Amino acid sequence: MWCLVSQANSVILEVQVDPKAIGQECLEKACDCLGISKECDYFGLKYQNAKGEELWLNLRNPIERQTGGGVPPLRFALRVKFWVPPHLLLQEATRHQFYLHSRLELIEGRLKVSDWGSVARLVALIAQADVGDYDALSPPHALYSQCCQIQPTEPCEPKPQDLLHRIVQQHKEIKSMKASTAEYWLLKEISNLDTFGQEMFHSKFGSNGVSMIGVGPHGITVYRSEDEETQNIPYTAIQSATSQRRMFHLVYLSLDGEETSLNFKLDSSQSASGLYRAITEKHAFYSCETVRSAVTAQFIRDLKGTIISIFNEDSTLGKKYVFDIRRTCREVYDNARRALYCEATTVSLPEEKEILERHDCAGDCEDPKCKESRECLARLLDAMLCRICMDRSLDTALFPCGHAVACLDCARRCERCPLCRADIDHCRTIYLPIELTHVDKHNPRSVTDTIEPVYGQTSTDEIQKRTLVTETSVVNGNAT
Numbered sequence: 460m461w462c463l464v465s466q467a468n469s470v471i472l473e474v475q476v477d478p479k480a481i482g483q484e485c486l487e488k489a490c491d492c493l494g495i496s497k498e499c500d501y502f503g504l505k506y507q508n509a510k511g512e513e514l515w516l517n518l519r520n521p522i523e524r525q526t527g528g529g530v531p532p533l534r535f536a537l538r539v540k541f542w543v544p545p546h547l548l549l550q551e552a553t554r555h556q557f558y559l560h561s562r563l564e565l566i567e568g569r570l571k572v573s574d575w576g577s578v579a580r581l582v583a584l585i586a587q588a589d590v591g592d593y594d595a596l597s598p599p600h601a602l603y604s605q606c607c608q609i610q611p612t613e614p615c616e617p618k619p620q621d622l623l624h625r626i627v628q629q630h631k632e633i634k635s636m637k638a639s640t641a642e643y644w645l646l647k648e649i650s651n652l653d654t655f656g657q658e659m660f661h662s663k664f665g666s667n668g669v670s671m672i673g674v675g676p677h678g679i680t681v682y683r684s685e686d687e688e689t690q691n692i693p694y695t696a697i698q699s700a701t702s703q704r705r706m707f708h709l710v711y712l713s714l715d716g717e718e719t720s721l722n723f724k725l726d727s728s729q730s731a732s733g734l735y736r737a738i739t740e741k742h743a744f745y746s747c748e749t750v751r752s753a754v755t756a757q758f759i760r761d762l763k764g765t766i767i768s769i770f771n772e773d774s775t776l777g778k779k780y781v782f783d784i785r786r787t788c789r790e791v792y793d794n795a796r797r798a799l800y801c802e803a804t805t806v807s808l809p810e811e812k813e814i815l816e817r818h819d820c821a822g823d824c825e826d827p828k829c830k831e832s833r834e835c836l837a838r839l840l841d842a843m844l845c846r847i848c849m850d851r852s853l854d855t856a857l858f859p860c861g862h863a864v865a866c867l868d869c870a871r872r873c874e875r876c877p878l879c880r881a882d883i884d885h886c887r888t889i890y891l892p893i894e895l896t897h898v899d900k901h902n903p904r905s906v907t908d909t910i911e912p913v914y915g916q917t918s919t920d921e922i923q924k925r926t927l928v929t930e931t932s933v934v935n936g937n938a939t
Contacts, residue, residue, distance in 0.1 A: 460475070460533070462485050463535070465535070465537065466556070467538065472489050472493075473532075474488045474489050479521055481522065482519070482521075483519065483783075485516075485522060489504075494552040495553045497795045497798045497799055498553045501541050501542075501543065502538065503515050503516065504535040504538075505535060506526060507534075509527065512727060514729055515540065516535065520783075537556070541788065542655060542676070544646070544647070544650045545647055546647075549796060550799075551639055554646065558646060561645065565581065565606075566605060566608055566609065568608065568610060569659065571609075571610060572610075574611050575611060576625075577648070578607075579622060579626045579629050581606075581609060581645060582606040582607065583632075584642075586603065586630050587630060587641040590602065591638070603626055612653075657674060658674045658737050658741075659671055659673050660730060660733070660734045661725075670684065672734065676741065677691075677693060678696070678697075679694075679697070679738065680692075696711045696712045697738070697742075698710040698711055698712065701735065702728075704731065705726070706724055706731060707731045739754060744787055748787065750785065750790075845864070845869050847869040847873075851868070852866065853866065853889070854866055856886065856889045857873070859881070864878050867888065870883075
């Protein structure tokens with residue numbers, strides 16, 4: 460069965476899965492195509508039901524049951540389900556997908572900024588990420604006009620007449636900024652917004668004066684009519700949340716400690732179930748150390764499955780899981796970091812000669828860029844070598860000054876720091892990135908080897924011991 464998965468920039472991926480596959484298989488194949496499989500837990504797949512509502516595909520249940528057995532190819536949208544600040548994203552490809560989704564949210568008005576100054580700054584970052592440096596001969600006016608649809612949350616002042624001039628000035632100021640850097644700073648900018656990471660649930664009924672509910676990383680935000688302020692309900696204050704048909708019922712503790720209830724009528728029963736599911740999943744993702752079994756094991760059955768379960772409780776017929784969250788925010792970050800670390804250990808850095816052989820130019824090329832690259836590489840290799848013997852790589856820090864200028868063997872011979880001349884109390888082994896461990900060419904050491912430093916003797920005793928050994932060997936040599 461073919462599935463068409465569209466990204467936030469409307470680029471479509473073709474994914475083939477088994478007709479009885481669950482949603483997780485489709486998501487993993489799409490993430491493999493984009494190179495974000497290590498951090499795929501941040502993403503989800505959206506689809507439209509018969510009423511045109513956008514719903515999250517439950518990744519633990521079969522695809523065919525949720526989409527109503529539509530005619531292939533089935534269409535899904537790859538979107539960010541759990542938003543985190545950009546510094547927690549370890550892969551550049553993952554940050555790019557976050558950028559594409561946030562750009563779409565800004566342009567379509569679902570994510571609003573604070574003022575017009577922030578609008579100009581964000582539009583300039585989008586322009587730098589999409590088209591590069593500002594070119595006076597062919598300025599990206601079409602992109603500026605499209606991004607000018609971004610509106611502040613509450614425009615206290617009308618749209619400034621010189622907004623386009625502000626955008627151009629901001630764009631000129633970030634000249635030479637790489638596209639990946641511009642994407643990072645845009646994500647950093649929007650991560651400070653109040654609505655960052657919120658999933659909105661609307662209602663055309665407006666029951667109890669509530670027009671919209673937002674579920675975010677820290678809790679629930681209740682949006683009422685224009686004359687009333689929004690209400691923030693943290694997850695710690697929620698006592699219970701249930702959904703029945705189109706009604707959603709919430710019980711929470713107010714600021715006074717009193718138990719308060721909130722009823723919210725949504726447009727369909729699937730939207731009410733989606734709100735209940737969003738609250739539980741986001742609370743588990745952002746606030747818990749690990750996902751509890753009570754969340755992962757919760758399921759429902761259809762009528763046929765319920766009848767069969769009377770005679771066989773272990774039957775999986777008609778069984779549908781309610782939640783599809785697998786890991787918390789901390790677990791996703793730790794697993795991704797561990798996977799990338801294990802992947803890096805299997806990849807060795809090429810030698811300088813191999814790098815030069817990959818290019819058309821020879822090692823003695825006089826091209827200024829090639830010379831500069833060779834000089835930078837030479838400086839890097841020298842900087843990672845012991846400053847005393849210039850033979851082994853740095854692996855020891857001297858204390859209390861904290862300088863790392865020597866290998867373990869040379870550090871044991873020193874009484875004072877070679878750099879600042881401070882007395883050395885003790886030294887400790889440091890662990891540089893894996894790629895830099897290949898710098899020690901004269902004394903290659905496996906990545907998995909460990910150094911057992913001996914700190915029982917002082918530096919003076921060690922020097923005297925080495926001196927006696929040397930004198931003894933010299934005497935023995937003369938005797939023979």
